[in-house]
Amino acid sequence: MIISGKAAIAAVIGYPVKHTLSPVLHNYWLQQYNIDGAYIPLEVSPENIVEVIKTLPKMGLRGCNITVPHKEAVIAALDEVSDIAKRIGAVNTITVTNEGKLLGTNTDAYGFIQNVKNQVADIDFSAGRAVVIGAGGAARAICAGLQDENVPEIIIVNRTQEKAEAIQTHLGGEIKVVSWKDRESVLSCANFLVNTSILGMQGKPALELNISLLPDNAVVADIVYTPLQTQLLKDAKDNGLKAVSGLGMLLHQAVPGFEFWFGTKPQVTDALYEYILAK
Ligand code: ATR
DSSP states (O other): OOOTTEEEEEEEEEETTTTHHHHHHHHHHHHTTTTEEEEEEEOOOOOGGHHHHHHHHHHHHEEEEOOOOOGGGGGGGGGGOOOOHOOOOOOHHHHHHESSSSEEEEOHHHHHHHHHHHHOOOOOGGGGEEEEEOOOOHHHHHHHHHHHOOOOEEEEEEHHHHHHHHHHHHHOSSEEEGGGGGGGGGGGGEEEEEEOEEEEESOOOOOOGGGSSSSSOOOOEOOOOOOSSSSHHHHHHTOOOOEEEHHHHHHHHHHHHHHHHHSSSSOOOOOHHHHHOOO
């Protein structure tokens, strides 16, 4: 690893930040591509976040990733926010321009879509409806990404229906909300199903869903990646459906930031998966 006096520096900022895998991922790529740079975790509390972001250009940082709970609060510190970040209502990647301006974007939608395309090369999002389970921040980004892939209709089901309705109102377009108890009634008309909730995650309750109600050509994705093969994905495969695991979303969403800050578009390889899974 090279970190000279000319090193390019980027960071991930969260509160807390110790759970994040981003430093492991970015520093793997820095080493892989022999780049003079470093990527560091910074724990910044909510009362200091705006001031710290405004200070990034003065410190010479190239930019940063933003994680919970700051993805909305940082917007107040930025000079420009991309259209996709505005639609999602959250920023996860900040770039400092040569002129010292702060640009914010959100790469979660890109990461999600790239991960699906990577695992199911012939995916055709425009072929039919998508069912989205959950209505947190991840769901918001995924719905925006699905809209950009011309999904004809998105159906959101969430335990707290108002949160699904808030996404429907915010994003507009062809989005329908169906109650949690009726979630299985929408499966027979779905081309694509994604779990964006924490159900099925290690230590959390299971996602109870009868996958056999989906059409034979449906694709099933999970953004949960602990465990990598969730029960939902196992059920999908048992039913002969294509299944997309969640870790790749995390890896792909990191690509645009790395390219902005360090000047090389990094690859998401099998070796990277193995490296991250071993961490
Ligand atoms: P993120 O912003 O990372 O997507 P989040 O806002 O915590 O995370 O969202 C977690 C999702 O899991 C939400 O859709 C949540 O449903 P609520 O909006 O009703 O809270 C869903 N979730 C969590 N526990 C659940 C449970 N026991 N049953 C059903 N849904 C659950």
